[in-house]
Amino acid sequence: xxxxxxxxxxxxxxxxxxxxxxxxxxxxxxxxxxxxxxxxxxxxxxxxxxxxxxxxxxxxxxxxxxxxxxxxxxxxxxxxxxxxxxxxxxxxxxxxxxxxxxxxxxxxxxxxxxxxxxxxxxxxxxxxxxxxxxxxxxxxxxxxxxxxxxxxxxxxxxxxxxxxxxxxxxxxxxxxxxxxxxxxxxxxxxxxxxxxxxxxxxxxxxxxxxxxxxxxxxxxxxxxxxxxxxxxxxxxxxxxxxxxxxxxxxxxxxxxxxxxxxxxxxxxxxxxxxxxxxxxxxxxxxxxxxxxxxxxxxxxxxxxxxxxxxxxxxxxxxxxxxxxxxxxxxxxxxxxxxxxxxxxxxxxxxxxxxxxxxxxxxxxxxxxxxxxxxxxxxxxxxxxxxxxxxxxxxxxxxxxxxxxxxxxxxxxxxxxxxxxxxxxxxxx
Amino acid sequence: xxxxxxxxxxxxxxxxxxxxxxxxxxxxxxxxxxxxxxxxxxxxxxxxxxxxxxxxxxxxxxxxxxxxxxxxxxxxxxxxxxxxxxxxxxxxxxxxxxxxxxxxxxxxxxxxxxxxxxxxxxxxxxxxxxxxxxxxxxxxxxxxxxxxxxxxxxxxxxxxxxxxxxxxxxxxxxxxxxxxxxxxxxxxxxxxxxxxxxxxxxxxxxxxxxxxxxxxxxxxxxxxxxxxxxxxxxxxxxxxxxxxxxxxxxxxxxxxxxxxxxxxxxxxxxxxxxxxxxxxxxxxxxxxxxxxxxxxxxxxxxxxxxxxxxxxxxxxxxxxxxxxxxxxxxxxxxxxxxxxxxxxxxxxxxx
Numbered sequence: 001x002x003x004x005x006x007x008x009x010x011x012x013x014x015x016x017x018x019x020x021x022x023x024x025x026x027x028x029x030x031x032x033x034x035x036x037x038x039x040x041x042x043x044x045x046x047x048x049x050x051x052x053x054x055x056x057x058x059x060x061x062x063x064x065x066x067x068x069x070x071x072x073x074x075x076x077x078x079x080x081x082x083x084x085x086x087x088x089x090x091x092x093x094x095x096x097x098x099x100x101x102x103x104x105x106x107x108x109x110x111x112x113x114x115x116x117x118x119x120x121x122x123x124x125x126x127x128x129x130x131x132x133x134x135x136x137x138x139x140x141x142x143x144x145x146x147x148x149x150x151x152x153x154x155x156x157x158x159x160x161x162x163x164x165x166x167x168x169x170x171x172x173x174x175x176x177x178x179x180x181x182x183x184x185x186x187x188x189x190x191x192x193x194x195x196x197x198x199x200x201x202x203x204x205x206x207x208x209x210x211x212x213x214x215x216x217x218x219x220x221x222x223x224x225x226x227x228x229x230x231x232x233x234x235x236x237x238x239x240x241x242x243x244x245x246x247x248x249x250x251x252x253x254x255x256x257x258x259x260x261x262x263x264x265x266x267x268x269x270x271x272x273x274x275x276x277x278x279x280x281x282x283x284x285x286x287x288x289x290x291x292x293x294x295x296x297x298x299x300x301x302x303x304x305x306x307x308x309x310x311x312x313x314x315x316x317x318x319x320x321x322x323x324x325x326x327x328x329x330x331x332x333x334x335x336x337x338x339x340x341x342x343x344x345x346x347x348x349x350x351x352x353x354x355x356x357x358x359x360x361x362x363x364x365x366x367x368x369x370x371x372x373x374x375x376x377x378x379x380x381x382x383x384x385x386x387x388x389x390x391x392x393x394x395x396x397x398x399x400x401x402x403x404x405x406x407x408x409x410x411x412x413x414x415x416x417x418x419x420x421x422x423x424x425x426x427x428x
Numbered sequence: 429x430x431x432x433x434x435x436x437x438x439x440x441x442x443x444x445x446x447x448x449x450x451x452x453x454x455x456x457x458x459x460x461x462x463x464x465x466x467x468x469x470x471x472x473x474x475x476x477x478x479x480x481x482x483x484x485x486x487x488x489x490x491x492x493x494x495x496x497x498x499x500x501x502x503x504x505x506x507x508x509x510x511x512x513x514x515x516x517x518x519x520x521x522x523x524x525x526x527x528x529x530x531x532x533x534x535x536x537x538x539x540x541x542x543x544x545x546x547x548x549x550x551x552x553x554x555x556x557x558x559x560x561x562x563x564x565x566x567x568x569x570x571x572x573x574x575x576x577x578x579x580x581x582x583x584x585x586x587x588x589x590x591x592x593x594x595x596x597x598x599x600x601x602x603x604x605x606x607x608x609x610x611x612x613x614x615x616x617x618x619x620x621x622x623x624x625x626x627x628x629x630x631x632x633x634x635x636x637x638x639x640x641x642x643x644x645x646x647x648x649x650x651x652x653x654x655x656x657x658x659x660x661x662x663x664x665x666x667x668x669x670x671x672x673x674x675x676x677x678x679x680x681x682x683x684x685x686x687x688x689x690x691x692x693x694x695x696x697x698x699x700x701x702x703x704x705x706x707x708x709x710x711x712x713x714x715x716x717x718x719x720x721x722x723x724x725x726x727x728x729x730x731x732x733x734x735x736x737x738x739x740x741x742x743x744x745x746x747x748x749x750x751x752x753x754x755x756x757x758x759x760x761x762x763x764x765x766x767x768x769x770x771x772x773x774x775x776x777x778x779x
Contacts, residue, residue: 112679112706125612147711196629198622208709244680244706244749258618270626283708306629308621315707315749336625338617341638342681342749347607348560349751350641357640361628363621364637366610369681369751391706391748395676407681408610409749419617424637425608426596 001182003230004093006072006174010100013050013133021168024175026100028135028165036164037137042153045140049381051119053131056378058123061114061386062136062412063104063151063241065129065250066158068097070166078166078235079159079251081216090182090230095169098176101132101252102165104158105382106139110151112391115245115412123374126414128421129252136381137161151210151241159238159251180264182230185274185302188267195272199304199333200259201295201324202232204240204249205312206280211240212249212312214278224279224294226302229260232276243313244391246368246408246415247340253413258420259308259338274302279324281317292323296331306334311417314342314368318354329358336361340415341425343367345407351425365416366423368392368409376402434478434589437506438467439516439532441525445485453524455487457498459505466578470515473582478589482509484532491528498528499535511542513589518547518577519554521569526554533562543588547577550603563594564603641752649773654736658772661739663762665747666713666720666779667705668696677746679706685745685758687765690738695724707748708779721777739771747778 009024016027034046051057069078074092077084103117117129124130139157141150189197204212206219214222215236227236237254260276267273279295282288299307307328311321318339325335341351341364351367384402387393392410399405408414414421442452444465463471463480471480484502491498514536516529526548533544538561547565548555555564565584567577580601588594597604613620620637627634652658669677675686696717703710703720718724721742729735743762747755766774 196626198625209711242709258616259621262618262622266622271622306625308625334625334628336621336628338621339638341608342751343608344681344751344753347609349753351608351638352641353752355641355643360636361624361634362636362638363617363624365617367608368749370610389679391678391680394678409680416617419619419621422612422614422616423610424613424617424620426611427608427639428594428597428605 001091001228001230003090003180003234005178006093006095007098007176007178008095008169008172009175010097010133013052013100013135015050019165019168021172026097026133026165026168033161033164037157037160040153040156042142042145042149043139043157044142046157047138049136049138051134051136051381053119053133055119057119057381058116058377058384059103059105059134059136059381060116060384061105061109061382061390062117062245063106063110063114064155064158064239065252065412066102066162067252067255068100068102068162068165070095070169072170078163079238080235082213082238083159083163086215088231089234089236090228094234095166095172095174097165097169099132101129101134102158102161103134103136104139104154105136106154107383109386109389110147110154111241112389113241113244113248114386114390116387116410117412118374118377121375121377123372123411126408126411126423129412135161135165138382148209155210155241180230182228182264188272188274189303192268192272195268195270197272197274197303197305198263199274199277199299199302199307200229200263201277201279201307201309202257203279203281203309203311203317203320203324204237205242205317207283208240208242211242213238219280220282222280224277224291224298226298227276227278229264229273229276233257233260244368244409245412246392246410247313247417248413249312249416249418250413253416253418253420257418259310259418274304281312281320283316288320288323292320292327295324296327296333299328299333300331304333309335309337310419311337311339314340315353318352322354322356322359325359326356336363338363338365338417338419340365340417341367343369343425345369345371363419364425365419365421366408367425368407368415370408372406372408374404374406431477434512434586435481435510436478436513436515436585437482437484437509437511438463438470438480439484439514439529440465440467441528442485442487445483447485453487453489455485456490457484457486457502457505459484466518466574469578470582473579474586477586481511486528488522488524488528491531492524495527495531499531502532503535503539513543513585515581515585516544516546518567518574518581519552520567520571520573521549521552523553526552527557530554530558530562534558537561543585545581545585545588547581555603559603560605560607565601566603652773656733657736659737659739659770660726660735661766661771661774662721662723662726662742663774664721664742664744664777666777667703667746668701668713668717668721668744669704671700671702673704677704677744679704679746680748682746682750683754685743685762687741687743689740690723690742691740693723694727696721705746705748705779720779722775726775739769
């Protein structure tokens with residue numbers, strides 16, 4: 001499989017009469033975009049707001065984040081199985097609006113797991129999204145809409161916006177091209193017989209109605225499966241709405257999955273990348289045991305010698321993570337785990353809800369309870385009052401001047417267990 | 429522009445303060461201008477960037493026996509000085525001297541918000557009491573390590589006073605304080621993970637970024653001899669609270685639990701109760717809170733005489749990304765309250 005990313009740098013976003021890209025600025029026809037989103041009969045009102053890096057803007061509550069893209073060649077649309085029919089992704093050419101993201105928000109929170117992004121100030125150094133040009137879609141549902149329908153409509157509004165904006169990049173010459181090649185496992189091993197054989201186990205949280213999907217299939221319904229790394233970074237996974245913002249893998253995260261990108265780039269130099277195992281995180285112990293056994297079974301079958309395992313969420317999913325570690329290590333496959341920690345506001349509590357002695361190699365992406373004082377911003381997109389109800393916020397955390405005292409958990413993606421950011425913990 | 433010269437105080441016991449030995453251990457605190465004893469050596473290593481303007485001296489017994497009042501006396505004594513930091517000790521393995529050093533460091537840091545540092549042998553009993561609040565540099569057991577610790581103490585306080593960031597205990601030589609802070613590594617987590625995996629696969633050494641947690645093993649209580657006479661309570665971490673969450677229990681990392689009366693209540697109705705939890709899909713719980721906390725079923729057991737009585741209150745918290753230390757505290761507190769109220773058994777429901 002050969003996938004080419006045509007990266008079109010976006011350094012500014014503006015409203016305009018035509019949706020187009022000129023000189024690294026994305027121009028958006030607001031009216032046309034809103035009309036397109038209101039084709040969903042569950043949506044009564046849509047508002048589009050723009051937030052650029054360095055602006056005094058706080059976006060809250062954020063439900064989901066996507067990167068605008070367009071398939072230039074290949075059979076599929078960008079979110080196969082969700083926005084249209086099912087076709088294999090991970091091949092051909094995909095143009096990417098690099099430096100731009102679509103965020104979906106609503107006037108009222110749907111779940112307390114929605115997050116926050118500051119475009120400047122001390123909060124901005126925590127999240128990659130503070131460095132992007134963000135198109136924020138504020139959705140209002142029709143009266144008395146079922147909560148799950150509402151969630152689905154909100155998420156899809158983001159996906160549709162990404163598709164709509166992506167189309168502007170169809171005929172643009174990319175600023176940079178990067179080609180990823182993924183050969184069959186047997187060929188890869190023949191080609192690099194002396195390199196360590198590595199598999200990546202990508203755990204997808206699956207505990208709610210609107211969960212991670214793979215080609216449109218809800219991850220609650222899957223057995224662990226093997227997939228080409230190029231498929232993951234080309235839209236096979238659409239993120240769910242489960243778990244608190246700091247460690248929720250949005251669709252944006254999976255499209256830019258840093259483990260996959262780096263393993264593909266290092267394939268053939270210091271390692272041999274065998275592929276990605278997608279697995280879930282179910283609520284039942286039997287489900288956790290079944291999935292972890294199946295993960296190690298697949299890893300053994302393909303001849304893996306080492307595995308990177310990334311968790312999504314924390315608490316209950318710690319059991320899935322530790323079972324995956326234990327069963328892979330029992331099969332003779334060396335593991336490294338990536339996860340964040342729950343150490344309390346004082347940083348003194350132990351960080352995990354579960355553990356296994358085989359977990360001797362862990363990358364920590366930070367303590368989600370650490371308190372932050374974030375100063376007021378000149379503009380709020382969404383609703384600042386929501387902060388008191390969100391995970392990471394608390395009653396009284398919103399001060400009169402608009403500043404907030406919150407746990408790190410509230411910032412979208414900042415402790416991503418895909419190892420997206422540079423944050424870690426230091427034991428003092 | 430010349431650099432600011434810091435003014436520091438130094439704390440020592442009666443021995444290092446050259447007042448006397450064990451016979452003078454009852455010496456009340458005094459303050460003398462300039463450096464004395466180890467302070468003279470400390471000052472050399474400030475390399476002209478700081479000076480010790482005065483030395484506080486107190487007997488080991490006097491301090492250890494009246495920690496609170498002695499600290500207050502010393503606070504009054506230092507009142508007339510303007511200073512930027514304090515070095516105490518080093519105390520090596522001396523327990524009483526360690527308590528003096530630790531107490532005065534902790535107090536001055538808390539009251540005056542100034543940087544402080546001391547140094548002790550890791551097994552000095554005072555280490556456990558003060559390591560969390562005070563930087564305690566590691567020394568050997570005896571005074572023979574004086575020569576090596578003095579320059580470190582001087583340089584450490586200069587760095588603290590200059591607002592420099594202090595790195596890990598291993599790199600900096602202080603005794604681990606037992607808490608974690610978020611910092612930015614040079615590389616993102618993904619790169620660190622792949623590098624660590626390749627090292628592990630080659631059998632090379634690597635350092636894991638998370639310490640091994642310790643979990644308690646709980647022995648289950650003995651079964652009831654007569655369940656039909658037992659008082660049973662309901663406790664949940666599923667966040668079932670009266671509608672509107674009157675006690676504002678947080679949706680994640682809850683820092684409290686609450687108790688609510690269910691006297692005379694047969695069932696939870698969805699108009700009056702809901703879940704405050706952010707960690708699971710609460711739609712079904714909100715439709716019927718009994719499915720998280722089975723009030724309806726337990727009332728039926730009570731009517732049928734299967735259990736003796738349902739306790740008049742239930743306890744609720746949110747068990748979502750809750751720290752182990754908070755969860756343990758809730759467990760002890762709820763358990764103690766229930767025991768005092770004569771409850772024999774508990775149905776705990778989680779989500």
